[in-house]
Amino acid sequence: xxxxxxxxxxxxxxxxxxxxxxxxxxxxxxxxxxxxxxxxxxxxxxxxxxxxxxxxxxxxxxxxxxxxxxxxxxxxxxxxxxxxxxxxxxxxxxxxxxxxxxxxxxxxxxxxxxxxxxxxxxxxxxxxxxxxxxxxxxxxxxxxxxxxxxxxxxx
Numbered sequence: 001x002x003x004x005x006x007x008x009x010x011x012x013x014x015x016x017x018x019x020x021x022x023x024x025x026x027x028x029x030x031x032x033x034x035x036x037x038x039x040x041x042x043x044x045x046x047x048x049x050x051x052x053x054x055x056x057x058x059x060x061x062x063x064x065x066x067x068x069x070x071x072x073x074x075x076x077x078x079x080x081x082x083x084x085x086x087x088x089x090x091x092x093x094x095x096x097x098x099x100x101x102x103x104x105x106x107x108x109x110x111x112x113x114x115x116x117x118x119x120x121x122x123x124x125x126x127x128x129x130x131x132x133x134x135x136x137x138x139x140x141x142x143x144x145x146x147x148x149x150x151x152x153x154x155x
Contacts, residue, residue: 016095
Protein backbone atom coordinates (compact mmCIF):
# COMPACT_ATOMS: atom_id res chain seq x y z
CA UNK A 1 0.00 0.00 0.00
CA UNK A 2 1.11 3.60 -0.57
CA UNK A 3 2.59 5.61 2.30
CA UNK A 4 -0.08 8.25 2.93
CA UNK A 5 1.38 9.62 6.14
CA UNK A 6 1.67 13.32 6.89
CA UNK A 7 4.69 14.72 5.03
CA UNK A 8 4.47 12.16 2.21
CA UNK A 9 3.46 13.04 -1.35
CA UNK A 10 -0.14 12.40 -2.37
CA UNK A 11 -0.64 10.24 -5.46
CA UNK A 12 -1.17 12.48 -8.51
CA UNK A 13 -4.06 11.72 -10.86
CA UNK A 14 -6.08 13.04 -13.78
CA UNK A 15 -9.84 12.51 -13.75
CA UNK A 16 -13.01 14.14 -15.04
CA UNK A 17 -15.44 15.53 -12.48
CA UNK A 18 -19.22 15.06 -12.60
CA UNK A 19 -19.58 18.56 -14.10
CA UNK A 20 -17.25 17.62 -16.98
CA UNK A 21 -14.26 19.63 -15.71
CA UNK A 22 -10.83 18.03 -15.87
CA UNK A 23 -8.97 17.61 -12.58
CA UNK A 24 -5.20 17.33 -12.71
CA UNK A 25 -4.31 16.64 -9.10
CA UNK A 26 -2.57 18.36 -7.42
CA UNK A 27 -1.68 20.86 -10.20
CA UNK A 28 -5.29 22.06 -10.60
CA UNK A 29 -5.09 23.25 -6.98
CA UNK A 30 -1.89 25.32 -7.03
CA UNK A 31 -1.94 27.93 -4.27
CA UNK A 32 -4.65 26.07 -2.36
CA UNK A 33 -5.22 23.41 0.23
CA UNK A 34 -7.36 20.57 -1.06
CA UNK A 35 -9.15 17.87 0.88
CA UNK A 36 -9.61 14.57 -0.92
CA UNK A 37 -12.84 13.14 0.43
CA UNK A 38 -13.59 9.51 -0.46
CA UNK A 39 -17.28 8.96 0.33
CA UNK A 40 -20.65 7.66 -0.91
CA UNK A 41 -24.31 8.66 -0.72
CA UNK A 42 -25.08 5.36 1.08
CA UNK A 43 -22.36 5.85 3.75
CA UNK A 44 -23.89 6.83 7.09
CA UNK A 45 -20.66 8.10 8.69
CA UNK A 46 -19.94 10.13 5.51
CA UNK A 47 -23.35 11.81 5.71
CA UNK A 48 -22.92 12.40 9.46
CA UNK A 49 -19.67 14.25 8.72
CA UNK A 50 -21.26 16.50 6.04
CA UNK A 51 -22.17 19.42 8.36
CA UNK A 52 -18.52 19.72 9.42
CA UNK A 53 -17.27 19.48 5.83
CA UNK A 54 -19.80 22.04 4.59
CA UNK A 55 -18.92 24.46 7.40
CA UNK A 56 -15.20 24.24 6.59
CA UNK A 57 -15.95 24.79 2.89
CA UNK A 58 -18.22 27.78 3.61
CA UNK A 59 -15.70 29.31 6.02
CA UNK A 60 -12.56 28.85 3.93
CA UNK A 61 -13.36 28.23 0.25
CA UNK A 62 -12.83 31.87 -0.73
CA UNK A 63 -9.51 31.85 1.14
CA UNK A 64 -7.99 28.89 -0.71
CA UNK A 65 -9.68 25.72 0.55
CA UNK A 66 -10.99 23.20 -1.97
CA UNK A 67 -12.57 19.77 -1.72
CA UNK A 68 -12.55 16.95 -4.24
CA UNK A 69 -15.21 14.36 -3.49
CA UNK A 70 -14.43 10.87 -4.76
CA UNK A 71 -17.65 8.87 -4.88
CA UNK A 72 -17.80 5.17 -4.08
CA UNK A 73 -21.34 5.01 -5.43
CA UNK A 74 -22.14 2.17 -7.82
CA UNK A 75 -22.96 2.00 -11.50
CA UNK A 76 -26.23 3.67 -12.41
CA UNK A 77 -26.12 6.06 -9.45
CA UNK A 78 -24.78 9.13 -11.27
CA UNK A 79 -28.11 10.99 -11.31
CA UNK A 80 -28.73 10.13 -7.65
CA UNK A 81 -25.27 11.46 -6.81
CA UNK A 82 -25.84 14.70 -8.78
CA UNK A 83 -29.21 15.24 -7.08
CA UNK A 84 -27.74 14.42 -3.65
CA UNK A 85 -24.87 16.91 -4.01
CA UNK A 86 -27.30 19.65 -5.11
CA UNK A 87 -29.84 18.97 -2.37
CA UNK A 88 -27.14 18.72 0.31
CA UNK A 89 -25.39 21.87 -1.03
CA UNK A 90 -22.05 20.28 -1.88
CA UNK A 91 -20.80 22.60 -4.68
CA UNK A 92 -17.25 21.26 -4.85
CA UNK A 93 -15.94 18.89 -7.56
CA UNK A 94 -17.03 15.26 -7.40
CA UNK A 95 -15.46 12.32 -9.22
CA UNK A 96 -17.75 9.42 -10.04
CA UNK A 97 -16.59 6.23 -11.73
CA UNK A 98 -19.62 4.10 -10.87
CA UNK A 99 -17.48 1.22 -9.64
CA UNK A 100 -18.24 1.23 -5.92
CA UNK A 101 -15.25 -0.03 -3.98
CA UNK A 102 -13.37 -0.71 -7.22
CA UNK A 103 -12.81 2.92 -8.19
CA UNK A 104 -9.41 3.58 -9.71
CA UNK A 105 -8.61 6.27 -7.14
CA UNK A 106 -9.84 4.14 -4.25
CA UNK A 107 -7.49 1.39 -5.36
CA UNK A 108 -4.55 3.78 -5.95
CA UNK A 109 -5.03 5.25 -2.47
CA UNK A 110 -5.69 1.79 -0.94
CA UNK A 111 -8.96 2.97 0.63
CA UNK A 112 -10.44 0.22 2.80
CA UNK A 113 -13.08 2.29 4.60
CA UNK A 114 -14.98 5.51 4.05
CA UNK A 115 -15.10 8.34 4.81
CA UNK A 116 -11.39 8.54 4.00
CA UNK A 117 -9.89 12.03 3.86
CA UNK A 118 -6.52 13.63 3.21
CA UNK A 119 -5.53 17.31 3.21
CA UNK A 120 -2.98 18.08 0.51
CA UNK A 121 -0.96 21.18 -0.35
CA UNK A 122 -1.83 22.01 -3.96
CA UNK A 123 1.63 23.45 -4.61
CA UNK A 124 3.81 20.66 -3.26
CA UNK A 125 1.42 17.68 -3.30
CA UNK A 126 2.44 17.00 0.30
CA UNK A 127 -0.06 15.35 2.65
CA UNK A 128 -0.71 17.79 5.50
CA UNK A 129 -3.35 15.93 7.50
CA UNK A 130 -5.27 12.67 7.67
CA UNK A 131 -8.65 11.59 9.06
CA UNK A 132 -7.45 12.08 12.64
CA UNK A 133 -7.35 15.87 12.08
CA UNK A 134 -10.03 16.09 9.39
CA UNK A 135 -13.12 14.75 11.16
CA UNK A 136 -15.54 16.28 13.63
CA UNK A 137 -16.62 19.77 14.65
CA UNK A 138 -13.01 21.05 14.81
CA UNK A 139 -12.51 20.63 11.04
CA UNK A 140 -13.16 24.25 10.07
CA UNK A 141 -10.85 25.61 12.77
CA UNK A 142 -8.11 23.17 11.71
CA UNK A 143 -8.43 24.20 8.04
CA UNK A 144 -8.23 27.87 9.05
CA UNK A 145 -4.98 27.26 10.95
CA UNK A 146 -3.48 25.30 8.03
CA UNK A 147 -4.38 28.10 5.58
CA UNK A 148 -2.70 30.65 7.88
CA UNK A 149 0.39 28.46 8.05
CA UNK A 150 0.41 28.16 4.25
CA UNK A 151 0.22 31.95 3.85
CA UNK A 152 3.15 32.36 6.24
CA UNK A 153 5.32 29.93 4.26
CA UNK A 154 4.51 31.72 0.97
CA UNK A 155 5.68 35.11 2.28
